[in-house]
Amino acid sequence: MLFSLFHFLSGYCRIVLSGMNQERFLNLCAAKQILLWNIKREGKHYIFYISRGGYKELQEISEKTGSTFRCIQKKGIPYLFCRYKKRKCFALALLFCTAIFIVMSCFIWQVQVTGSYGHSEEELLDYLEKKGVRSGTKISGFSCARLEEQIRKDFEDIAWVSCERKGTLLRVRVKETLDKRDQKEGEMQESPCNLIASKKGRISSILVRSGSAKVKKGDKVKPGDVLISGVVEIKDDAGEIAEETLVRAQGDVYAISKIKYEDCFPLIYYKKNYTGKTEKSYRFLINGYTIKMPERKTAYAEYDEQSREILLHIGPQFYLPVSLFVITKAQCQISKESYSVSQAKKEARKRLFLFLKEYERKGVVILKNNVRIDSDKNECTAKGIIKIKERVGKVQEIPSTLDGEKDIKQESAVLNR
Numbered sequence: 163m164l165f166s167l168f169h170f171l172s173g174y175c176r177i178v179l180s181g182m183n184q185e186r187f188l189n190l191c192a193a194k195q196i197l198l199w200n201i202k203r204e205g206k207h208y209i210f211y212i213s214r215g216g217y218k219e220l221q222e223i224s225e226k227t228g229s230t231f232r233c234i235q236k237k238g239i240p241y242l243f244c245r246y247k248k249r250k251c252f253a254l255a256l257l258f259c260t261a262i263f264i265v266m267s268c269f270i271w272q273v274q275v276t277g278s279y280g281h282s283e284e285e286l287l288d289y290l291e292k293k294g295v296r297s298g299t300k301i302s303g304f305s306c307a308r309l310e311e312q313i314r315k316d317f318e319d320i321a322w323v324s325c326e327r328k329g330t331l332l333r334v335r336v337k338e339t340l341d342k343r344d345q346k347e348g349e350m351q352e353s354p355c356n357l358i359a360s361k362k363g364r365i366s367s368i369l370v371r372s373g374s375a376k377v378k379k380g381d382k383v384k385p386g387d388v389l390i391s392g393v394v395e396i397k398d399d400a401g402e403i404a405e406e407t408l409v410r411a412q413g414d415v416y417a418i419s420k421i422k423y424e425d426c427f428p429l430i431y432y433k434k435n436y437t438g439k440t441e442k443s444y445r446f447l448i449n450g451y452t453i454k455m456p457e458r459k460t461a462y463a464e465y466d467e468q469s470r471e472i473l474l475h476i477g478p479q480f481y482l483p484v485s486l487f488v489i490t491k492a493q494c495q496i497s498k499e500s501y502s503v504s505q506a507k508k509e510a511r512k513r514l515f516l517f518l519k520e521y522e523r524k525g526v527v528i529l530k531n532n533v534r535i536d537s538d539k540n541e542c543t544a545k546g547i548i549k550i551k552e553r554v555g556k557v558q559e560i561p562s563t564l565d566g567e568k569d570i571k572q573e574s575a576v577l578n579r
Contacts, residue, residue: 173214173238180207183227190223191216214240270299271330272473272481280319280338289316295332297483298449309334329479354408357390357555359383363417366551373411389415389555408560417554423533425513425544429501434466439493441465447485462493506542510535514544527551 179187188208191198196216202209212220220231273295275286290296293312295304306325313323313336322337357373365381373390377383390411398404443457470488475481501509514535518528533546 173240176235181230187227187229271483277336330481354392357411358558359387360556363419369414371412415555433499434494437493441491443489445487449483465491506537510544
């Protein structure tokens with residue numbers, strides 16, 4: 163890699179060697195320490211590469227050996243400048259582009275935020291923009307250390323933050339502490355709580371790991387009913403309550419419930435048939451300003467349009483304040499179709515299958531499916547009741563005293579039933 167780059171900067175030639183004493187020609191080049199590389203024999207000729215400086219010495223060796231050489235290709239920066247030295251506009255354009263790139267390298271053009279869960283990427287980007295860190299921020303007036311300190315100060319739930327600038331890219335990586343929900347659950351790990359019903363149903367099974375069961379198999383419950391109580395009663399020898407202890411109720415409670423399913427769709431629908439023909443148009447977004455490229459009027463009467471944004475950058479770190487939008491128009495023909503009765507029922511069963519699959523993905527067991535599918539000339543209807551079994555327990559915190567008078571000792575007592 164470095165060898166190729168060095169020769170491109172200094173210039174090199176591709177030579178065809180012919181005539182007599184070709185081997186002597188090559189040996190004299192080696193004696194004069196002239197570097198030759200990629201030497202190949204093709205028929206009666208030798209083909210090799212030589213540096214720009216070594217090429218100037220070949221004429222003397224050719225006269226000594228009687229061999230003839232011919233340059234078939236010249237590459238490198240020196241030959242490129244020689245080729246375009248009379249084109250002043252090209253030279254000016256090259257200088258202008260170089261100056262533009264130097265100026266753009268003094269600004270941040272892309273800000274990336276990673277590692278955030280409790281705060282959305284848009285929220286953090288808006289925060290950074292309010293702090294003056296946005297696309298177009300001057301690098302000379304920017305401090306990564308100061309920004310890290312400010313983020314830690316303003317966001318108590320962010321435990322660690324790293325701001326790293328490479329080229330025109332600013333990468334902000336954060337690691338958060340527990341979010342509010344996790345913090346609440348973490349606190350409840352230590353605080354007493356009940357397990358209550360989250361929905362209406364009939365208890366199918368109950369397994370208590372901690373606490374006192376308040377329902378049994380076959381009982382009907384409604385939302386808010388206590389399933390497993392965090393209040394554990396400790397009785398004395400006489401059978402009277404000697405002490406009540408608060409624990410964190412834990413267990414698995416499953417209930418059978420019913421859900422109502424309804425779905426209806428017309429038999430007539432519109433279908434898109436793509437022809438495979440597409441048209442593309444382009445737009446540039448330069449630091450917030452949109453530039454439309456010339457485009458011809460589309461010849462498609464009906465089409466689908468999709469837009470894709472490409473952030474322009476040189477290498478992985480030198481981002482530019484330019485985005486390219488590629489707009490693709492795919493020609494399609496919209497036809498009016500209609501389901502037959504059998505096709506409509508098949509489509510309704512497919513929709514029902516996807517509906518049940520989504521419930522199963524959440525851990526729900528489908529016990530019975532009583533959905534009936536009917537179809538007439540205009541529409542297809544699916545209605546019915548689906549019997550399911552699912553977990554119904556949810557945590558509810560309880561106070562550390564009962565009736566506002568008697569203190570209850572909070573221990574890690576466990577009562578299994």
